Amino acid sequence: MIIKSDFRYSVKFLIAFVVMFSAIFSENVNAQISAEKASYRTLTEYASSANDSIFVFCDPGDIKVGELKASSPDGTNGWTFEWTKWDINTSDFTMPITTETNQTESFLTMREDGLYRVVISKSGESDVSDQAWVLNNVNTSILNLDKLDCIGVNFTASFLPVNLQYTNIDNVPNKKNVISNLVDGGVELKFSLIRDNQELLTAGEVLNTLPFNNVNKSFIDEEANEVDKTYQLLVTDQYGCDFTSKPIVSKTYKVKADFSVVPEKGEAPLEVKFTNNSINATEYEWYLYQDVERVPEEATKDEDRLLTDGILLADDKDPFDFTYEHPGKYLVKLIVKSDKGPEVCKDSLTLSTPIVVDTSLVQVPNVFTPNGDGRNDVWRIKSQSLESFHAIVFNRWGRVVYEWRNPEEGWNGKVNGKMATPGTYFYVITAVGREEKTKKYTKKGSFMLIRK
Known part of the structure; x- marks a missing residue:
């Protein structure tokens, strides 16, 4: 008898534990109500009742957008869904909403704030119920x-920020904060x-x-x-x-100075295109800087001398070209102003890297092969930024076989229309650069004519 009594006591204790465990975790395990459109979910903090889900819905238009969904316990059809709302005056679910029969799931839409319950029933099955809070978050x-x-x-x-609250059903009409x-x-x-x-x-x-x-x-x-x-x-x-x-x-009347230059590097004389990309500007001042020590004293034009800190152009937004006559590194600064507002706004931009203008140069190849294959068929001088040019080619006996003054031209390996004899030839080149016209380049040497 003692053994049987202890067994019955153990069974009762186990049942009580299971019931208590189920009550604590019912909102996670047996919950039938969900809310896919809720932006925030938490649980109530009642004093003694089982806690309910709280669903917060974003409602910037104040049109009551709360939406709840109840699903049948087994996912089959034929269930009845009975929805009611909790009444603060009776402290019970005495406000009927809707009843749907022979369903698998049921929706409540456009719901105002409150606590809602659904009872799900089916003939021959145990009834299931769940309840949840709807809170519409209205703000601007x-x-x-x-x-x-x-x-x-x-x-x-x-x-x-809205401090959302729900009613503490264990201590009506006191409110509790959602957070x-x-x-x-x-x-x-x-x-x-x-x-x-x-x-x-x-x-x-x-x-x-x-x-x-x-x-x-x-x-x-x-x-x-x-x-x-x-x-x-x-x-x-x-x-x-x-x-x-x-x-x-x-609108805005803030001004921004901006421009681009093309090309940023090249041989003198170098023509550079300036494109003004400034925004909201009504006045423009361009400053061009260079190392003036390299410029001949007799140069008088601003385009030649580019006086340090000198204004080159003013009130010019359209693209323009400028030719740099002399080698060196040049910086450009643009200052813009705007009078579109009650105050004059000002901004400036200096070119991050200088414009590089290369010096004059003469380079002479030491061999060429005038065999008609389209490669290296002309003995041509590589030159840049020259004011004048003169090239003469001699044979080994000192006789002039060809001469020209256009640096773009060259010798094609023929003398009086006939193929010149392969071998060693000699040259004398004289040239004057643009940047220093008093300096004359003179190059002498030899090169090979090879026919393959």
Whole structure:
């Protein structure tokens, strides 16, 4: 008898433990209500009742978007779903909503805030019930255009986080916070300034005290633009909801200096194209710098001398060409101004790397093969930036076999229309460079004519 009594006691204890375990974890194991469109889910903290799910829905338009879904326990058809809502006056589910029969699942849409219950039944099956809170997160973000200045477009933004609450059914009508215990560091808001549907600037805010206070932020769009831009404030709150402000269309009168040069390197004389890409500018001043010690004193034109810190062109936005007559490294600076706003805005840009103008040069090949194969058939002098040029070719007996004055030309290996004899030939080249016209280049030497 003692053994039987102990066995019965053990069975009762095991059943009680299973019941208690099931009650604690029922919201995770036996939950029949889900909410795919909820942005945030947590559990209530009742004093003694089994906790319910809380589903938060993003509702920036305040149209009551809460949506719950109940599914049959076994996934089959033929179940009846009876929905009711909890009434704070009766402290019970005495507010009928809808009943659907012969279903596999059931939906509640466009639901206002409250606690909802579903009882799922089927003939010959045990009834199953579940309940959950719907909380619609209604809010707005505010973006104001503060001012326009030479820095850019200045905005002020504000957002008041909503402290969502539910009724403590064990202690009516007391309320409890959805986020009751803030973790270390609190919860975070994200602010984004959107320009033409693209995220431009972001800022964060950590909240660690309830109730939440209004949060203010400042943004400046520092990019110069010549067309109107559309701005909005996007705030992501502690429940994962996005709230977008009303759009603001604004221009800017911030000025930006910008230009490009092509080519950046070459032989003198070098013609460079300047393209002005400045934004919002109404006045332009171009400064060209060079090492003036290399420029002959007798040069008088600005285009030749390029006086240090001298203004070359003013009020010029259209692309223009400039020819650098002398070798050296040149820097270019553009200063722009704008009078489109109440104050004059100014900006400048200096070329990051100098324009390199190479010196005059004469290079002489030491062999050529005039055999008609299209390769190395002409003995041609490589030259650049020359004011004058004269080349003479002699045979071994000192007789002139060919001469020319155009550096683009050369000797094709013929004398009086006939093929010259292979062997060694001699040359004398005289030239004057553009950068220093008093300096004369003279080169003498020999080269080989080979026929294969």
